[in-house]
Amino acid sequence: MAKEITGRDENYSQWYNDIVKKAGLADNSAVRGCMVIKPYGYALWENMRDQLDSMFKETGHVNAYFPLFVPKSLFEAEEKNAEGFAKECAIVTHYRLKNDPSQKGRLMVDPEAKLEEELIVRPTSEAIIWNTYRDWIQSYRDLPILINQWANVVRWEMRTRPFLRTAEFLWQEGHTAHATRDEAIRESLMIHDVYTKFAEEYMAMPVIKGYKTESERFAGADETYTIEALMQDGKALQAGTSHFLGQNFAKAFNVTFSNDKNENEYVWATSWGVSTRLIGALIMTHSDDEGLVLPPKLAPTQVVIVPIPKPDAVLLDKANQIATALKARGIRVLVDKDETKRPGFKFAEYEMKGIPVRLGLGNRDLENNTIEVARRDTKEKQSVSLDNVIDHVENLLAEIQKNLFERSVKFRSEHTTRVDNFYDFKEILETKGGFLLCHWDGTSETEDKIKEETKATIRCIPLDAPEEEGKCVYSGKPSKRRVFFAKAY
């Protein structure tokens, strides 16, 4: 058992780290808090990126690229935003090194080469982008601006975990400018829907759609819409946010336009992003003690064909025929040509990597005109006639995609509890975890107290919540609707 991973029950964090490492998604790097995304992990990200990118394009957005560095004076212009990120910024102060006269072969920062103005490595790009938009926008005819960028950002976190929280990460950030408040709100809600669709249809990860309380809101936003997913350990994970920024950045950067009555108005803004964190979400939603489990729509390889016992000419020929037929249906297939490992080893490896469907093809199969089809999600195996294996696999991939989603929905509903008193709240949070659906009096004082006493936070106020008379689970004050509490990543 060369690649044993820690069981989820034994140590969930260790299990997660084992998956990341042993499925070949990422490695730790020589840089504190930064990871190397390995080819397999990056292929997964590329699939997510390409799908999101096409969804952004379909909704009228275009891509652009803005600088990595933000001059400090621009960064601090929108006060709340600057304050929100101030504690986790990397700052460039010098532009040159020189030989250290006291230590041969060593370099030192050249004190002569201090920058006149420090550069902040972007933790997000609102500042540099809105400073640019000022020059791009004069009239209502210049609006809307619907731009997205794929980029890296840096947030100097105290404690990091691969994909979930790293000092540098990859993401997309959309930044849009609009003539009216309504249009900007509609934009942020529309992206919220795009994220929901992506999470549920592609990642097979059900999410709660809602908006953030004031204390959880993005610094500089008037409203933050969020999708919240539930991980297998009962903790919630914020998977994507879309912000209605009001006129905060327009005012901070003096971005105005002339409306059709020739009056000057401030521009309305949105911003929205999802990051490589989604890979962490994917891992913790579907994977098991055998390794990674990937939804077919995002899996870099959807089907692997393993010749048994090893790839001889006859088996390879048949395997290639099947692969060609599957590829013709748009299915991503790999034929295993490795002669040095035995089938059992390969099975375990491909399970570790989360490949949705494995086809085992041996001489016995050729005699019987069959092939062994193994699905990763349930680990079931069955023998299928070679005559209809292509249809079978195509259907099976869809079935796996559906099953993963339904399984996650079931898990979430089993781990969502309506709670009406604080004793149960604490009890259930500690024993079962998951989402607690409770009445809340709407004050940040109550929110803070609950967080202090239980570590649970309000993940979101659901958008589709029915009105319902009730009493706050903590203060007993009247409340009109329930909100989602959980411990969060």
Next chain:
RNA sequence: CGGGGCGUAGCGCAGUCCGGUUAGCGCACCUGGUUUGGGACCAGGGGGUCGCAGGUUCGAAUCCUGCCGCCCCGACCA
């Protein structure tokens, strides 16, 4: 930044308390052979600044001092 653990071959570890020939083991790797429908076996082989720097000593992986890094648990956060 606090509390705990750790750093010895690519990976996982033993050896460190109590200093003493040539630093071991499993996996992986290389060569040859036998195997092959769920992580093969036999034989042979290669691979180490024992985290870094200084110190004590005839002699340091082992003792002392300083530093660096990693992991887990907290505080902070997407």
